[in-house]
Amino acid sequence: xxxxxxxxxxxxxxxxxxxxxxxxxxxxxxxxxxxxxxxxxxxxxxxxxxxxxxxxxxxxxxxxxxxxxxxxxxxxxxxxxxxxxxxxxxxxxxxxxxxxxxxxxxxxxxxxxxxxxxxxxxxxxxxxxxxxxxxxxxxxxxxxxxxxxxxxxxxxxxxxxxxxxxxxxxxxxxxxxxxxxxxxxxxxxxxxxxxxxxx
Numbered sequence: 001x002x003x004x005x006x007x008x009x010x011x012x013x014x015x016x017x018x019x020x021x022x023x024x025x026x027x028x029x030x031x032x033x034x035x036x037x038x039x040x041x042x043x044x045x046x047x048x049x050x051x052x053x054x055x056x057x058x059x060x061x062x063x064x065x066x067x068x069x070x071x072x073x074x075x076x077x078x079x080x081x082x083x084x085x086x087x088x089x090x091x092x093x094x095x096x097x098x099x100x101x102x103x104x105x106x107x108x109x110x111x112x113x114x115x116x117x118x119x120x121x122x123x124x125x126x127x128x129x130x131x132x133x134x135x136x137x138x139x140x141x142x143x144x145x146x147x148x149x150x151x152x153x154x155x156x157x158x159x160x161x162x163x164x165x166x167x168x169x170x171x172x173x174x175x176x177x178x179x180x181x182x183x184x185x186x187x188x189x190x191x192x193x194x195x196x197x198x199x
Contacts, residue, residue, distance in 0.1 A: 019045040020052060024066045038062070064113035067106035068121050077129050083137025083144045087154070088177045090133060092170060094126075095158045099167030107163060126155055145183045153180040 023044035027036050038059055042049040056062040078089045097103050110118050130147050137144040145153075154176045161168045168176075 016045075016047060016051060016055070020047065020055075020062070021066050021069060024062065025070075060109070061113050061115065063109040064115075064118045067109040068118045070102075070106055071110070071122055072125055073129055077133050079136065083133060083140070083142045084177065084181050086133045086136060087130075087150065087181065088174055090129060091154050091158065091173050091177050094155070095162070095168055095170075095173045098159065099162045104162060107159070111163075127151065130155075145180050149183050150180050153183065 020041060023041045024036070027041060027044055031040075036059070038052050039049050041062070042052055045052075052062060056065060077086055078093075080086050080089055098107060110122055127147060130150050134144040134147060134150075154173075157176055158168055158173065161172075
C-alpha cells in the first residue's frame with residue numbers, strides 16, 4: 001500500500017498560503033472590510049478563486065487562518081527577574097495588543113469561523129508563552145501558579161472584557177496578576193540537579 005507523502009515544507013502549498021495571507025492583509029489595509037471577497041483576494045494573490053475555496057472553504061475560514069498567524073507571538077516574554085514581574089509585563093502587553101482595533105478584529109475573525117482548530121491554536125500560543133514564564137520562575141527557585149490557573153484568572157477575564165465590554169485598565173490587569181500569583185494552587189519549585197540525584 002503506497003504511503004502518501006506529506007506536504008513539502010516551503011513548497012508550492014506554503015507559497016500559496018503566504019501569497020494569499022499577504023493579499024488578505026494588504027486588502028484589509030486598503031479597502032473596506034465589507035468589500036473583501038475571495039475573487040478579490042485571489043486576484044491580488046495571483047491564484048484562482050477555486051484554489052482558495054479548496055484550501056480554506058470560505059472567506060470566514062480564510063480570515064480566521066490569517067488572524068491566527070497574526071496572533072502567533074513573534075517574540076519571547078520579557079524577562080524582568082521574577083515570575084510575577086514577567087507575568088505582569090506579559091499580561092499588560094497582551095491586553096494592550098488584544099484591545100487594539102486590529103486585535104479585536106483578529107479575535108472576532110477566529111471566533112466567527114466554524115472550525116475549532118484555529119481557536120485551539122490561539123489557546124496553545126498563549127499557553128506556551130505562560131509555560132515559559134513559569135519555567136523561568138521555577139528555575140530561579142520561585143513558585144508559580146499552575147498554568148490553568150493563570151489562564152482562568154488572567155487571560156480569560158482580559159479576553160472577555162475586550163470582546164464584550166471595555167478594555168481592562170493597567171490597574172485591573174495588574175490586579176488579575178496579583179490574584180493569580182497569590183493562588184494556593186502552585187507548582188513545586190525545581191530542585192537543584194544534585195538534590196534530585198541524592199534524593
